[in-house]
Amino acid sequence: MKYLKNSTDTNYSMFLTNPEVICRKIGNGFFLLSSKKTWDKCPYVQQISETGAFYWNLLEKGIQRDEMLDCFLREYNIMREEASEDLDYYIDMLIEYHYLTKIE
Amino acid sequence: MDYIITLCGICFIIPVKTRYTYKRISSFIEKNEDINLAEYISVDEISEYDEELDSLRPGVRELTSLIIPISDHLLKYNCCVIHGLSFSWRNKGFLFCGPSGVGKTTQYQLWETEYGDEIAILNGDKPILEQRREDQFILHPSPWTGKEDLYSYDSKQLYGIIYLEQGTENNIVQINDSSIVLSLLQEIFYSARTVNLVDNVASIIHNLLTSVPIWKLTNKGDTNSVILTHEVLEEFYRY
Numbered sequence: 548m549k550y551l552k553n554s555t556d557t558n559y560s561m562f563l564t565n566p567e568v569i570c571r572k573i574g575n576g577f578f579l580l581s582s583k584k585t586w587d588k589c590p591y592v593q594q595i596s597e598t599g600a601f602y603w604n605l606l607e608k609g610i611q612r613d614e615m616l617d618c619f620l621r622e623y624n625i626m627r628e629e630a631s632e633d634l635d636y637y638i639d640m641l642i643e644y645h646y647l648t649k650i651e
Numbered sequence: 652m653d654y655i656i657t658l659c660g661i662c663f664i665i666p667v668k669t670r671y672t673y674k675r676i677s678s679f680i681e682k683n684e685d686i687n688l689a690e691y692i693s694v695d696e697i698s699e700y701d702e703e704l705d706s707l708r709p710g711v712r713e714l715t716s717l718i719i720p721i722s723d724h725l726l727k728y729n730c731c732v733i734h735g736l737s738f739s740w741r742n743k744g745f746l747f748c749g750p751s752g753v754g755k756t757t758q759y760q761l762w763e764t765e766y767g768d769e770i771a772i773l774n775g776d777k778p779i780l781e782q783r784r785e786d787q788f789i790l791h792p793s794p795w796t797g798k799e800d801l802y803s804y805d806s807k808q809l810y811g812i813i814y815l816e817q818g819t820e821n822n823i824v825q826i827n828d829s830s831i832v833l834s835l836l837q838e839i840f841y842s843a844r845t846v847n848l849v850d851n852v853a854s855i856i857h858n859l860l861t862s863v864p865i866w867k868l869t870n871k872g873d874t875n876s877v878i879l880t881h882e883v884l885e886e887f888y889r890y
Contacts, residue, residue, distance in 0.1 A: 576829025
């Protein structure tokens with residue numbers, strides 16, 4: 548179970564990464580790949596950015612949202628507000644494609 | 652009846668019912684009866700795929716239904732069945748890859764016409780690919796030899812992949828980047844029923860991309876496309 552603060556909510560939300568999905572670097576790209584068990588919900592393969600892979604690895608470790616953002620800002624030179632928006636957009640995408648489940 | 656066959660050095664016990672399948676696997680039947688370790692392919696594993704192939708003749712259907720279960724087991728040993736035509740050019744292994752009907756056999760036949768003394772067939776449809784080291788891949792024979800039944804029993808180190816695409820012009824570019832990943836994923840046979848299997852395939856494709864030159868050949872299926880590819884390979888390997 549991964550606990551994150553979703554900035555779009557005022558309360559803390561719980562997130563669970565799909566255990567049938569892995570993130571791998573293949574060649575010079577990053578991909579989310581899912582096993583057949585979850586193909587009815589999420590795509591078999593989805594290319595993501597290096598930032599997306601960075602966040603996915605933190606999500607798998609159960610790092611909270613704000614801490615994820617802090618980790619990212621330590622690694623990359625980007626404005627906090629912009630990175631925060633991007634992260635929330637990414638989390639929403641992961642939820643939409645069932646890579647991530649939000650537990651109410 | 653169950654038979655023990657050896658594919659790229661790995662023993663399998665497989666159930667065989669038809670004469671057609673027996674004939675195709677007969678060269679792979681293990682003569683040594685003192686086998687300590689063999690991968691067992693169960694009827695249940697095969698039946699899932701057998702049901703999807705009901706339009707095929709019984710023998711072809713049986714042989715085809717073995718592909719994914721065997722490839723799943725092969726992945727434990729960093730091997731897999733890959734869709735493509737493998738051949739040797741000047742004693743180096745190469746693979747024509749691409750979807751069915753794209754012209755892999757046509758391309759090979761054109762090579763035979765133009766450079767027949769430089770090439771030899773390895774497998775016409777589904778060779779076994781072994782990742783021997785992170786940066787070394789070997790093409791092995793398999794019982795799946797395609798409609799034209801093109802085969803040999805030789806294994807060769809893989810020196811290059813030529814991914815074919817039909818087009819109105821001939822063009823060849825090296826493409827060892829993420830844009831070819833989805834295409835390669837579609838050419839490796841496996842069930843994807845566990846994340847471990849998916850991980851194994853991802854690792855094989857990553858290592859292919861980082862150690863084996865891959866070209867995308869957009870072609871008209873004519874002699875010029877073969878001459879173009881030959882020129883590129885000659886330049887790359889500096890003959």
